Amino acid sequence: MSYVKTDGIIIKEVNTGEADRIVTILTKNRGKISAFAKNSRRPRSNLVAGTQIMCYSNFVLFKGRDMYTISSCDVLEPFYGLRCDVFKLTYSAHILELVNDIIQEEQPAVKTLQLLLNTLHFIDKTDRSSELFTRIFELRFLSILGYAPYVGGCINCGSLETDKMSFSFKKCGFLCNSCTIEDINAQALSIGAAKAIYYIIHCNIKDLFSFEVSDSVLEELSRVTKRFIKDRFDKDYKKLDFLKSL
Numbered sequence: 001m002s003y004v005k006t007d008g009i010i011i012k013e014v015n016t017g018e019a020d021r022i023v024t025i026l027t028k029n030r031g032k033i034s035a036f037a038k039n040s041r042r043p044r045s046n047l048v049a050g051t052q053i054m055c056y057s058n059f060v061l062f063k064g065r066d067m068y069t070i071s072s073c074d075v076l077e078p079f080y081g082l083r084c085d086v087f088k089l090t091y092s093a094h095i096l097e098l099v100n101d102i103i104q105e106e107q108p109a110v111k112t113l114q115l116l117l118n119t120l121h122f123i124d125k126t127d128r129s130s131e132l133f134t135r136i137f138e139l140r141f142l143s144i145l146g147y148a149p150y151v152g153g154c155i156n157c158g159s160l161e162t163d164k165m166s167f168s169f170k171k172c173g174f175l176c177n178s179c180t181i182e183d184i185n186a187q188a189l190s191i192g193a194a195k196a197i198y199y200i201i202h203c204n205i206k207d208l209f210s211f212e213v214s215d216s217v218l219e220e221l222s223r224v225t226k227r228f229i230k231d232r233f234d235k236d237y238k239k240l241d242f243l244k245s246l
């Protein structure tokens with residue numbers, strides 16, 4: 001018998017059978033895995049809380065031929081607050097969708113897990129902008145995956161001017177005012193947005209959520225991450241569109 005003990009967060013749940021679930025867990029030790037949670041929808045099951053989406057738990061798993069089976073789990077952080085607010089819930093669901101789509105099964109993902117837990121913590125426990133936390137997550141997540149744009153100056157000529165930078169999706173980095181001719185589709189950035197992007201990519205993770213931006217800078221950040229994600233992963237993520245109708 002092969003048992004594995006690991007901490008992990010449920011990033012997807014699918015009901016199956018009469019009272020079972022198949023869950024996708026982003027774990028500390030095994031990356032993303034799928035696991036069968038037998039009877040976990042029965043109210044008296046000891047798996048009922050820990051196998052719900054967004055719940056972070058310590059799992060004991062049995063490794064079968066095709067899939068893991070959850071033997072037991074102890075809830076470490078339920079992130080209850082995310083379920084009680086439609087904005088927090090929608091931003092969190094968007095983040096989990098990104099992680100589930102992009103992280104491959106059984107690939108080490110310790111940095112992604114740390115970033116995900118920190119982001120959900122700030123969305124859950126504070127009343128600051130969930131949208132800002134989500135944009136920070138997106139940009140830092142892309143960096144962890146190896147898609148960090150070059151933002152230490154102009155990617156074309158190396159100029160360090162910051163007042164008229166634009167973001168080139170084609171060249172994956174900042175362009176200075178004289179070099180914007182290299183990419184006419186680059187998005188112009190305010191100084192605030194350029195500084196925020198630099199900070200998100202380069203700061204220590206413990207300082208990642210410690211800054212605020214104006215509404216207009218947040219709007220710029222959102223345009224950058226949305227298009228960056230679409231270009232890199234060839235998918236339009238639409239969960240957040242629903243919030244505009246509220």
Ligand SMILES: [Zn+2]
Binds near residue numbers: 158
């Ligand atoms: Zn330049």
